[in-house]
Amino acid sequence: MQxxxxxxxxxxxxxxxxxxPELPSRSDVVxxxxxxxxxxxxxxxxxxxxxxxxxxxxxxxxxxTGRNGGHLNPRxxxxxxxxxxxxxxxxxxAILKYARKNTxxxxxxxxxxxVECDLSFSGLVWLALDNQELNRVLETGSALAKYGAxxxxxxxxxxxxxxxxxxxxxxxxxxxxxxxxxxxxxIQMALVAVRQGANLQTRTEVYQVQNQGNSLIVRTERGxxxxxxxxxGTNGWTGHLLPFLKDIIIxxxxxxxxxEPAPFMWEFSGSTNFGYEYFLQRSDRRIVLGGMRWLTPNLxxxxxxxxxxxxxxxxxLRAFLPRHFPELSSLGIExxxxxxxxxxxxxxxxxxxxxxxxxxxxxxxFSGRGMxxxxxxxxxxxxxxxxxxxxxxxxxxxxxxxxx
Numbered sequence: 049m050q051x052x053x054x055x056x057x058x059x060x061x062x063x064x065x066x067x068x069p070e071l072p073s074r075s076d077v078v079x080x081x082x083x084x085x086x087x088x089x090x091x092x093x094x095x096x097x098x099x100x101x102x103x104x105x106x107x108x109x110x111x112x113t114g115r116n117g118g119h120l121n122p123r124x125x126x127x128x129x130x131x132x133x134x135x136x137x138x139x140x141x142a143i144l145k146y147a148r149k150n151t152x153x154x155x156x157x158x159x160x161x162x163v164e165c166d167l168s169f170s171g172l173v174w175l176a177l178d179n180q181e182l183n184r185v186l187e188t189g190s191a192l193a194k195y196g197a198x199x200x201x202x203x204x205x206x207x208x209x210x211x212x213x214x215x216x217x218x219x220x221x222x223x224x225x226x227x228x229x230x231x232x233x234x235i236q237m238a239l240v241a242v243r244q245g246a247n248l249q250t251r252t253e254v255y256q257v258q259n260q261g262n263s264l265i266v267r268t269e270r271g272x273x274x275x276x277x278x279x280x281g282t283n284g285w286t287g288h289l290l291p292f293l294k295d296i297i298i299x300x301x302x303x304x305x306x307x308e309p310a311p312f313m314w315e316f317s318g319s320t321n322f323g324y325e326y327f328l329q330r331s332d333r334r335i336v337l338g339g340m341r342w343l344t345p346n347l348x349x350x351x352x353x354x355x356x357x358x359x360x361x362x363x364x365l366r367a368f369l370p371r372h373f374p375e376l377s378s379l380g381i382e383x384x385x386x387x388x389x390x391x392x393x394x395x396x397x398x399x400x401x402x403x404x405x406x407x408x409x410x411x412x413x414f415s416g417r418g419m420x421x422x423x424x425x426x427x428x429x430x431x432x433x434x435x436x437x438x439x440x441x442x443x444x445x446x447x448x449x450x451x452x
Contacts, residue, residue, distance in 0.1 A: 051106065051354050052385040054115045055306045055336070056231045062239065063107030063231075065248035071271045072247055075101040077433060078266045078275040080254050080289065082106070083113035084234045084418060085411040086281030088426025091237050094244035096434050101273060102246060103266070105253035108238050109231040112283055112418065115354065115387025117304055117326045117338045119317055120154070120226040121172050122147035122420040125395045127321075128197060129187040134394070137195060139444050143396075144197060147420040151226070154423050158233065161240055165232040166331060171316040172225035175207060175216040181321035182217045189220055198224055212313055215372040227317060227328050230419065257289060257408065264407055277433050280402070280410040283390035283418070284352055290402065290410075296450050297398065297413040299352035300389045303361045304338035308380040313373065325368060334382070340364035354386040391415045399425045399445040400432070409433070410447055 057063065077093055079086045082104025093100040104110065124131035124143045131140035158167050176182035185201075192199035200221040207216040242248055249270075256267040257278050266273045280286060287294030310333050317328035325339035341348040343360045362384060370377040392398060392413030402408040409432065411425040425445075431437065 051110065052357060053383065054385040054387070055383050056118070056229060057107075057109065057114045058383075060231055060235065062235050063109065064250045065108065065238065065242065066250065067242055067247040071249060071252070071268065071273055072101055073272075074274045075099050075247065076275065077101070077277045077279060078103060078264070078273055079279040079281060080266070081111070081281030081283070082108045082238070082248075082250060083111050083281060083283065084230065084237075085283065085414070085422045085425060086279065087234050087238050087241065088423045089279045089281060089411060089429050090246045090248070090426075091241040091244070092427045092430035093433065094241045094246040096430055097245070098430070098434065100241075100246050101275075102241070102248045103252045103254050103268060104248075104250045107250050108248070109234050111285070111354075112387045112389055113234055114231040115302070115304070115385055116230055116419070118227050118230060118328055118330070118336055119172065119326060120151060120167070120228050120419045121222060121317075121417075122151040122224060123222065123417070125397075125415045125417045127174070127184060127188045128199070129184070129191040132191050132195075135396075135444065141195060141197070143444060146424065148224070150420050150422070150424040151224070153427075154233070157237070157423070161236060163233055163236045165229045165236070167226060167228040167233070169224060169226040171221055171223040173202065173207070173211070173219045173221045173316055173318050175211070175219040175318055175320050177215060177217070177320055179217065184321055185218050185220055192220070198222060210314070210316075211318065212375065213372045221316070225317060227330075228419075254289065259406070276407060278408045279429055280408070280412060283412045283414060284388035286390060286410070286412045296393050297390045298349060298393075300341070300391050301348040301351040301354060301358070301386050302338055302341065302389055302416070303348075303358060303365065303384065303386045304336060305362075305365050305384040306382050307335045307337070307369070307376075308382050309333040310335050310376055310379050313375070327369075335369065335376070335379070337365055337368060340368065349391075352388050354388050357384050357386060389414075389416050393450065397421060397425065397445050398447040399428055400447050403448050403451040
């Protein structure tokens with residue numbers, strides 16, 4: 049399957065690694081997947097001195113990590129008021145705390161290793177385009193205030209002033225949200241993992257993991273590896289290797305574009321409610337915009353082919369900026385691409401042991417919110433594999449919740 053060409057992956061070096069010419073015959077841990085979940089796991093495992101081999105069928109960040117919108121927003125996976133209703137206030141607040149800890153850990157990694165990935169924190173505003181969306185914004189604003197969580201309400205007047213658009217009826221501004229070049233971050237993380245002893249093998253597709261006595265056999269197109277543990281960082285493609293999870297982690301195709309350089313519009317990022325749209329303006333003044341899958345009959349749910357640009361979604365994305373920002377009416381589009389997300393049944397990730405599969409672990413199903421959750425997910429799995437008390441958020445993200 050040929051993937052569409054993402055802006056974030058264009059002319060980026062070091063996407064391909066084959067640390068050794070041949071696959072190792074044995075490894076303490078095999079990690080499957082070269083996005084931020086898998087690379088984070090490899091980073092933390094190798095930091096512990098554990099022999100780890102990472103296998104990726106494309107290059108590093110070839111999946112969703114290299115195809116997203118460039119946001120780093122430490123929030124719950126659904127809006128906060130809905131999270132409180134669905135999971136309870138205690139769990140919703142714990143998820144917020146986890147996301148913030150993850151973001152701080154990423155900031156520390158970027159600082160400690162001098163990673164150039166355009167990381168900045170100028171905030172994100174969640175905007176309402178109609179009264180139904182405004183009600184959700186108001187509910188979230190009330191819930192944030194009730195529980196002392198971060199979030200500032202903007203009325204229509206402030207939205208117009210700050211966004212340079214008359215389209216929005218209100219919004220919630222999150223000052224701690226950030227932007228970054230995700231592939232540059234994760235590729236540098238992969239390089240650090242290699243320096244720590246990890247063996248990275250890209251262009252290597254896994255087609256089976258089989259329990260064989262006291263070990264696991266990972267079968268690939270390039271040979272087999274015997275391991276004690278396997279970590280699945282496969283997100284939207286998890287069902288290919290773990291078919292019993294195909295109705296629990298569901299692939300969803302997202303689509304995005306990048307414009308030519310535009311007049312300066314905003315330092316902060318933006319998103320809308322039910323329309324799934326999200327946008328930011330980069331330091332080079334290009335605008336990244338994604339969303340519009342609601343224009344398709346199935347919302348792009350159940351699709352794991354990122355080689356196709358959906359014409360209806362493309363038309364909707366092209367119309368969004370001129371419709372809501374008249375200053376951008378003649379702005380040209382430079383590139384479009386798609387990416388496959390993995391949505392879980394309850395919009396929370398699965399982090400921890402794979403049920404009924406001894407020695408196997410998973411960090412997947414991030415439901416479009418992987419950047420603010422995955423780095424510490426990798427540490428959580430490394431802790432478990434090393435036999436330490438887990439530092440992760442076990443209760444809400446435990447895969448066993450779907451099998452009890």
